[in-house]
Amino acid sequence: MAIELRVPTILRTYTGGAKAVSGDGVNLAEFIDNVNGTHPGLKERIVEGEPEELRRFVNVYVNDEDVRFTGGLKTEVKDGDVVVVLPAVAGG
Amino acid sequence: MRFDSLLDSVGGTPLVGLPRLSPTADVRLWAKLEDHNPTGSIKDRAALRMLLDAEKDGRLRPGNTILEPTSGNTGISLAMAAKLRGYRMVCVMPENTSEERRQILRMWGVEIISSPAAGGSNEAVRVAKQVAEEHPDWVMLYQYGNPSNALAHYDGTAREILEDLPSVTHFVAGLGTTGTLMGAGRFFREHKPEVRIVAAEPRYGELVYGLRNLDEGFVPELYDETLIDARFSVGPRDAVRRVRELLDNEGIFAGISTGAILHAALGQAAKCVRDGEHADIAFVVADGGWKYLSTGAYEGTIDEAEDRLEGQLWA
Structure with missing residues (x-):
């Protein structure tokens, strides 16, 4: 087991295309x-x-919860967690 | 209930209990039925308030053209209000929004400018700002940065919930312009600060996030993260599953974004049960499901529905 990072399209140049x-x-x-x-x-x-802080237009979620409300970069993570990185988008 | 005109009937929506989806007698869910507004969505509140406030401060005068970037509901609400108060209306809308929304907008006499699907509403905002520069006489009410948007929920949505449910412990709503959460968040911080404010943010397919640089993201000017306590990202699979549960268990036919909101509300409810807390969780039913029938979200298996929603702006 490990922790998984879901990589947004724009950052896949750093992962050899891996999602x-x-x-x-x-x-x-x-x-x-x-x-x-x-x-x-x-x-x-x-x-x-x-x-260090998260960049302004980057949202990071651990198991779907925005880490800005769970301790930011100090948010605890463990085996099996899924970390999602996404650009901030509008709605409405 | 009697009103002098359709515009006077905006707000004052029912708050209904969900006896089947509430996990226990001590942890209860309550749905604020915003589909009961005149054009069928919560956006009637913000649209009307933005328009009236702009008239009051003189930004909007008879005969003006209103311009707005919108994925649909705000445009529909503004179109109704604009028609009744004599304004021309132009919407900038991403091309990957549902056909129903386009038809409804055209029906209300709106002119639609399409923005590219890739990039979603971020692109609509960018295009609208460009169009506004080319037409300095047009009035952009700009829901993402207009304080009247949040005020509509401060004075309306949140106040109504506290009146109807003084024991409320949580407020859960969708995060798009952030207007609902900012207005309700501020209201509860001032009037019942122990109420936890929970945001449900739709997570779309990759196409919507585009190939843009991460530094070109968009955070609405209204957004103040101190007014919310938790924020969840909800994908189409969970949204569809929940919107169907709402229909199956409680008979409420809601739009897909409400499925995302319910998902966050149920997550909060489960946490309260685990922690042995009493909870009255009020969440927003943002609109009905009618406008999303063509997305295929309500038919077939969850897998099929999830596939169909890929690349669509479903909230």
Whole structure:
């Protein structure tokens, strides 16, 4: 078991076209670092600044819940979780 | 109930209990039936309020043309209100919205400018801003950044729920322009701060998110994340499954986005049961299912419905 990252179309240049890649970590920040180790460049498209924060127009969900409401990059993750990255879109 | 005109009848919608879908006697679900509004959706509230406020502050004058980016419902509501108050109406709408919505808009005399399917409503907003520059005399009420949109729910939707259900503990609604959640969120923060505000955001197929750079995303100007407590992304499969459950168990025929909202509400309900909390969860039925029949969401298996919704703006 591992944690799965669902990669949006625009970021698949970093994953050799793969729609999903997997990695490990106890929280989202660690997980993104871990995935960036195998797919360099992914991280800086999702995270920015010091201290690190999610980029403004990027939404990240762990098991469908927006991590901005669950502790951001400190959100805990575990084996079997699904992390989805999506650009922010409008509705209405 | 008697009203002087159709416009006066916007709001004041029923709040109905869901005895079969509520998990226990202590954790109950309540549906706010916004399909009871004049054009059949919650958007009547925002459209009317934006239009009246613009008339009041002089931005909108007799004979003006109203321009709005919309995936459908706001356009339909604005079209009704515009017709009754004597304005011409132009909508910018993504080409991957349902045929019913286009027909209804045309029926109300709206001129439609199509925006590319790839990119969804983000593209409609971009195109509308361009058109607005070319026609400086047209009035864009701009639901994504117009405070009147949120105020309609502050003064209406949320206030009505608190009046009808003083024991309310959670408010669940869809996140599109963010107007419903911002208005209701602010209302409850001020009048009953223990109410948790839960957002259900539709997750579309890949086409809708387009190939654009991640830095070109769109967050409505109205959005203030401190006014909500949790936000869930709901895909078409769960939305379709739930919208069918709502029909099968409670007899409510709702649009697909309501399935996404119900999914988040049921998730919240399950959590309250686990934690042994008492809960009265009010959620929004944004519109009825009529406008989405041609999407195929209500027929065949869930798998088939999910496939048919791929690439469509179903909420």
